[in-house]
Amino acid sequence: MQVAFMGSHAPSRIGDRSTSDVVVRLRTEEARDDWFYCHSHILVEKSKYFADRLSENWPTCQIIDSRNCVEVYCQESDFDHHVNFLRLLYVALDGSSEDIWHGVKNALGILRVAVELGCPQIVTACVYYLEAVPWEEAEEEEILRIIPVMGSKAEPILARLQPVNPSAIRRIFLSAIQFATSSPPLSINDLKNSAQEQIEYMLTEDDDAPLLTADDEIKSFVKESTGGLLTRFNSLLDTLLCKAVESVCESGKLQSFQSHLSDMSWACRILSKLDIMSEFVNNWVDASHKILKVVDQASLEVEIIEIKLKIIEVVAKVLEAIGYGTVILPTAKRLHIVKVWLPFVRVAKPAIDAVSNIDEHAMELKVDGELWQSLESAFVSIILALPSGDQAEILTEWLDNEHIHYPDFTEAFEVWCYRSKVAKRRLADIKGNHGIANRQS
Numbered sequence: 001m002q003v004a005f006m007g008s009h010a011p012s013r014i015g016d017r018s019t020s021d022v023v024v025r026l027r028t029e030e031a032r033d034d035w036f037y038c039h040s041h042i043l044v045e046k047s048k049y050f051a052d053r054l055s056e057n058w059p060t061c062q063i064i065d066s067r068n069c070v071e072v073y074c075q076e077s078d079f080d081h082h083v084n085f086l087r088l089l090y091v092a093l094d095g096s097s098e099d100i101w102h103g104v105k106n107a108l109g110i111l112r113v114a115v116e117l118g119c120p121q122i123v124t125a126c127v128y129y130l131e132a133v134p135w136e137e138a139e140e141e142e143i144l145r146i147i148p149v150m151g152s153k154a155e156p157i158l159a160r161l162q163p164v165n166p167s168a169i170r171r172i173f174l175s176a177i178q179f180a181t182s183s184p185p186l187s188i189n190d191l192k193n194s195a196q197e198q199i200e201y202m203l204t205e206d207d208d209a210p211l212l213t214a215d216d217e218i219k220s221f222v223k224e225s226t227g228g229l230l231t232r233f234n235s236l237l238d239t240l241l242c243k244a245v246e247s248v249c250e251s252g253k254l255q256s257f258q259s260h261l262s263d264m265s266w267a268c269r270i271l272s273k274l275d276i277m278s279e280f281v282n283n284w285v286d287a288s289h290k291i292l293k294v295v296d297q298a299s300l301e302v303e304i305i306e307i308k309l310k311i312i313e314v315v316a317k318v319l320e321a322i323g324y325g326t327v328i329l330p331t332a333k334r335l336h337i338v339k340v341w342l343p344f345v346r347v348a349k350p351a352i353d354a355v356s357n358i359d360e361h362a363m364e365l366k367v368d369g370e371l372w373q374s375l376e377s378a379f380v381s382i383i384l385a386l387p388s389g390d391q392a393e394i395l396t397e398w399l400d401n402e403h404i405h406y407p408d409f410t411e412a413f414e415v416w417c418y419r420s421k422v423a424k425r426r427l428a429d430i431k432g433n434h435g436i437a438n439r440q441s
Helices: 040-046 048-053 076-088 104-116 120-132 137-150 152-161 166-180 186-203 216-242 251-274 278-297 301-323 331-358 369-384 388-400 410-440
Strands: 022-027 033-038 069-073
Touching: 022 040, 022 076, 033 040, 033 076, 040 048, 076 104, 076 120, 104 120, 104 137, 104 152, 120 152, 137 152, 166 186, 166 216, 186 251, 216 251, 216 278, 251 278, 251 301, 278 301, 278 331, 301 331, 301 369, 331 369, 331 388, 369 388, 369 410, 388 410
Parallel strands: 022 069
Antiparallel strands: 022 033
């Protein structure tokens, strides 16, 4: 580090006892006490604190040796920053001295000292450096803790952390949606997945409000974009079903199918957040048989397990939307969705569990238990909303099935038994009350 200061006086160096006319005594509560031989003309020119302390107007200036020694008290954690500050007083800071800061943490410490001791030159140089360099997360938190109380001179450091104009947020969201739903080549899947993650984050309410509030225009754009995704997915299904079994099993074909399913799973989450699931659910119900046919034609076990997992993720969201009344479907379609996907889920769960238990490295095949529980609850809700005769048919098949343990329809069975037992009496009471009411009227 260059420590020479060139000015109207002869070159001076910190620690040069032969030319020093003042001692800066750094002290801490832990009894640390170091002396630094300095030069009053440098201290006075660079620092308001030292200019005041060495001024004739300072109350103790007439005390013997008071002008030859200036005591500075600091915390032990800030001691090195004070030392570096004193050294920097002797450096010509011209904007090209990035190597003198030794990182963000050190620069922040020096900045605090420079603000406290009134050195605008070092403050400006610190701000110039900190505003330009990258920060780690812990450093960013420290910046947020200390910079706002330093006043306007330090504000440029916070420029990258300022809230963004809503119109800019809107533009980047629409661009990201367009890219995330465009089914780009598999070679840039990572970029697409990253965009999808950030879109979901923008719409998520956690400790902070969502970054974007979706109005009708936003929802319309999302529906249009996911509509294009649905169209391409349906076209891919038709293409795969037109090919020979051997062709469908080609790795590239299955990768494309799996990639589209991943997009569909992500689209479900976005559409659920925006409460615009209807078109997606209807499309999935209509395409269900085609999806199962494609899976049946494939034979590569590992890839098929991954594909089944993605299908399970989508089916769970679709069934939730139907089961909890978010999307209203006629009875025939609700019965159809149960009869199509119940057998698939029964067989898929043990297969996915078996592979994920055997392969310790197959983290992508690990399914959160909440997903299976949510899927089971959605099935129960849909079944209980069907006509009682259809419920009886489904429950009979469940009791006879070897996979009776999942999904567990015990709750649906209990409700069906109760409703069936009291049905005649309840309906008779209703009819009786209705007849009395008519006679009285």
